[in-house]
């Protein structure tokens with residue numbers, strides 16, 4: 636099951652959740668506000684740093700190990 640990361644703008648809480656299906660929002664465990672899914676912070680940025688060889692992550696798209704870009 637993929638691990639998704641969510642961020643609650645209301646209480647500034649970031650949490651991870653295992654979701655069977657891709658979800659855009661999830662209730663915050665702290666305040667129950669609707670939290671938006673965010674891309675993994677490890678991949679965030681403009682892709683200028685690193686070199687793309689780290690853990691097979693893809694900086695060209697939102698996927699991990701996409702192998703197509």
Ligand SMILES: [Zn+2]
Nearest residue numbers: 643646663666
């Ligand atoms: Zn919250």
